[in-house]
Amino acid sequence: MILPLKYIQHNDFNNEVITARSSGAQGQLLLAKVNLQNKLPRTKLTSPESACELSFLVARGRIFSLQRGTVASGAVAVAQQFAAWWLGQPDILATAPHRESVPCxxxxxxxxxxxxxxxxxxxxxxxxxxxxxxxxxxxxxxxxxxxxxxxxxxxxxxxxxxxxxxxxxxxxxxxxxxxxxxxxxxxxxxxxxxxxxxxxxxxxxxxxxxxxxxxxxxxxxxxxxxxxxxxxxxxxxxxxxxxxxxxxxxxxxxxxxxxxxxxxxxxxxxxxxxxxxxxxxxxxxxxxxxxxxxxxxxxxxxxxxxxxxxxxxxxxxxxxxxxxxxxxxxxxxxxxxxxxxxxxxxxxxxxxxxxxxxxxxxxxxxxxxxxxxxxxxxxxxxxxxxxxxxxxxxxxxxxxxxxxxxxxxxxxxxxxxxxxxxxxxxxx
CATH class of the missing domain: 3.60.20.30 ((Glycosyl)asparaginase)
Structure with missing residues (x-):
């Protein structure tokens, strides 16, 4: 399910917790794709790689993976900057658990x-x-x-x-x-x-x-x-x-x-x-x-x-x-x-x-x-x-x-x- 950014709310990012909300979709498995250049006009990111897509896998209020697009090596830094800007945790790439470790x-x-x-x-x-x-x-x-x-x-x-x-x-x-x-x-x-x-x-x-x-x-x-x-x-x-x-x-x-x-x-x-x-x-x-x-x-x-x-x-x-x-x-x-x-x-x-x-x-x-x-x-x-x-x-x-x-x-x-x-x- 692809949701525009406006339907993703940063409620309480504590211990890697984030909530995804949309009409009738709360608690469901949601895949939200965010384009940094188009969806985040307020971001201060200026690097050429800022147009890469970041995918958040959100289920039961937890982030399980943060995936970067197949762009230049600067994509990692872009992803970390984005995490720091939105979530206040720049090391999210290193700390978020992989999806396969979560019972389904x-x-x-x-x-x-x-x-x-x-x-x-x-x-x-x-x-x-x-x-x-x-x-x-x-x-x-x-x-x-x-x-x-x-x-x-x-x-x-x-x-x-x-x-x-x-x-x-x-x-x-x-x-x-x-x-x-x-x-x-x-x-x-x-x-x-x-x-x-x-x-x-x-x-x-x-x-x-x-x-x-x-x-x-x-x-x-x-x-x-x-x-x-x-x-x-x-x-x-x-x-x-x-x-x-x-x-x-x-x-x-x-x-x-x-x-x-x-x-x-x-x-x-x-x-x-x-x-x-x-x-x-x-x-x-x-x-x-x-x-x-x-x-x-x-x-x-x-x-x-x-x-x-x-x-x-x-x-x-x-x-x-x-x-x-x-x-x-x-x-x-x-x-x-x-x-x-x-x-x-x-x-x-x-x-x-x-x-x-x-x-x-x-x-x-x-x-x-x-x-x-x-x-x-x-x-x-x-x-x-x-x-x-x-x-x-x-x-x-x-x-x-x-x-x-x-x-x-x-x-x-x-x-x-x-x-x-x-x-x-x-x-x-």
């Missing part, structure tokens, strides 16, 4: 708007939208999701591509039995594992996907081979497994993919079958990652074991391009999670990017897409999204969604609403 409603965690044309390295991962995560698992889940984000970022720091990074991050999650993918996959009605995965390169829209695969430890790696070694986008079942053998991917014994927790999960679900309402799907879990590399390329990867007690051959959204994820260098990259049938019906990933194309922020785009799915189909879920400029968000309507993100070397992770921790990142 409905699980949103957006990065600050970018103020330069330099591309930041960004990795965001999710561990699936879940109905609940038991207290004894939460720290293991948080550590696992942080480990995956760190792995993806290490790949980017070493000069790897966005595709390399999302594959590496998701592989970590597929190898962690705490997550519903790879060796932690839930079981179908016959007690078997059938996994789905997809990956996409935003440079040229190359994509690869597999579904209903068994005896493969890392379906995401197989999906990438489909993308790079075949003229196709999607292989399924026995055909995908034969292709894996042809590519030299070793067969993993089924017992190594089935955990005791998955067995108990299936038993419990069968006992409760019939009591669950059709509009309240449970056990919706997926893992995924999005990344922006040093060349400005975007990618996503999504992997899942599906839903517990599913019919043999059931395929959800995760391997479907546009639903389980999407990547386009001109817009952004998305990976989704939640009730697969609902995600498929609204093409959730592409829907979110459509809103970005229409000028929405990543936070707004994610919320619009998720709320549409919820209102239209009562479907719950979540998504992670990174834009071509490096802005990112993790948002969900399910009870929880483990997530982690690294940008500018800063690692953050969370599970529940307003549960965000800055963690130490091991880059060794």
């Amino acid at each position: 409603a409905r699980g949103s965690m957006a990065a600050p708007a970018r103020g330069s044309i330099d591309v930041s390295l960004v990795v965001v991962v999710h561990g699936g939208g879940a109905s609940n995560i038991s207290a004894d698992r939460k720290e293991r889940v948080r550590e696992g999701i942080a480990k995956a984000a760190t792995e993806g970022y290490k790949i980017l720091k070493a000069g790897g591509s966005a595709v390399d990074a999302v594959e590496g991050a998701v592989t970590v999650l597929e190898n962690d039995p705490e997550f519903n993918a790879g060796c932690g996959s839930v079981l179908n009605v016959k007690g078997d594992v059938e996994m789905d995965a997809s990956i996409m390169d935003g440079r040229d829209l190359s994509a690869g996907a597999v579904s209903a695969v068994r005896c493969i430890a890392n379906p995401t790696k197989l999906a990438r081979l489909v993308m790079e070694k075949t003229p196709h986008c999607f292989l399924t079942g026995h055909g995908a497994e034969k292709f894996a053998a042809d590519m030299g991917i070793p067969e993993t014994p089924l017992e190594k993919l089935i955990t005791e927790r998955s067995k108990k999960h299936l038993e419990k679900e069968k006992l409760e079958k019939g009591a669950q309402k059709a509009d309240c799907p449970k056990n919706s879990g997926t893992v995924g990652a999005v990344a922006l590399d040093c060349k400005g390329n975007l990618a996503y990867a999504t992997s899942t074991g599906g839903i517990v007690n599913k019919m043999v051959g059931r395929v959800g959204d995760s391997p479907c391009i546009g639903a389980g994820g999407y990547a386009d260098n001109n817009v952004g990259a998305v990976s989704t999670t939640g009730h697969g049938e609902s995600i498929l019906k609204v093409n959730l990933a592409r829907l979110a990017l459509f809103h970005v194309e229409q000028g929405k922020t990543v936070d707004e785009a994610a919320e619009l897409a998720l709320n549409y799915m919820k209102s239209k189909l009562k479907g719950l879920g979540g998504l992670i999204l990174v834009s071509k400029t490096g802005d990112w968000v993790a948002k969900w309507t399910s009870a929880t969604m483990p997530w982690a993100a690294v940008k500018n070397g800063k690692l953050q992770a969370g599970i529940d609403l307003c549960d965000t921790k800055t963690m130490t990142m091991d880059l060794c």
Whole structure:
């Protein structure tokens, strides 16, 4: 929302507090862009850079970021002079907290708007939208999701591509039995594992996907081979497994993919079958990652074991391009999670990017897409999204969604609403 200066009132600037007022807008998230030359005729600033735009992100009465335009080096000084003139605190640029450190409603965690044309390295991962995560698992889940984000970022720091990074991050999650993918996959009605995965390169829209695969430890790696070694986008079942053998991917014994927790999960679900309402799907879990590399390329990867007690051959959204994820260098990259049938019906990933194309922020785009799915189909879920400029968000309507993100070397992770921790990142 763009407000003229006259609607921005400096009420009580104490401890970085400022109030934004407009008709019916008090307390809302407001983006006020102020042009120093045109909007502040009384200012004493005379430097040539005084025409740069300063953006204030005002929410709940706090300034979260002060961003300067991409002008000459004097812009910093101009911004400091402006802060001193209006707010009486010239060191605001150094003291104002970054937007991403502030908990947001409905699980949103957006990065600050970018103020330069330099591309930041960004990795965001999710561990699936879940109905609940038991207290004894939460720290293991948080550590696992942080480990995956760190792995993806290490790949980017070493000069790897966005595709390399999302594959590496998701592989970590597929190898962690705490997550519903790879060796932690839930079981179908016959007690078997059938996994789905997809990956996409935003440079040229190359994509690869597999579904209903068994005896493969890392379906995401197989999906990438489909993308790079075949003229196709999607292989399924026995055909995908034969292709894996042809590519030299070793067969993993089924017992190594089935955990005791998955067995108990299936038993419990069968006992409760019939009591669950059709509009309240449970056990919706997926893992995924999005990344922006040093060349400005975007990618996503999504992997899942599906839903517990599913019919043999059931395929959800995760391997479907546009639903389980999407990547386009001109817009952004998305990976989704939640009730697969609902995600498929609204093409959730592409829907979110459509809103970005229409000028929405990543936070707004994610919320619009998720709320549409919820209102239209009562479907719950979540998504992670990174834009071509490096802005990112993790948002969900399910009870929880483990997530982690690294940008500018800063690692953050969370599970529940307003549960965000800055963690130490091991880059060794």
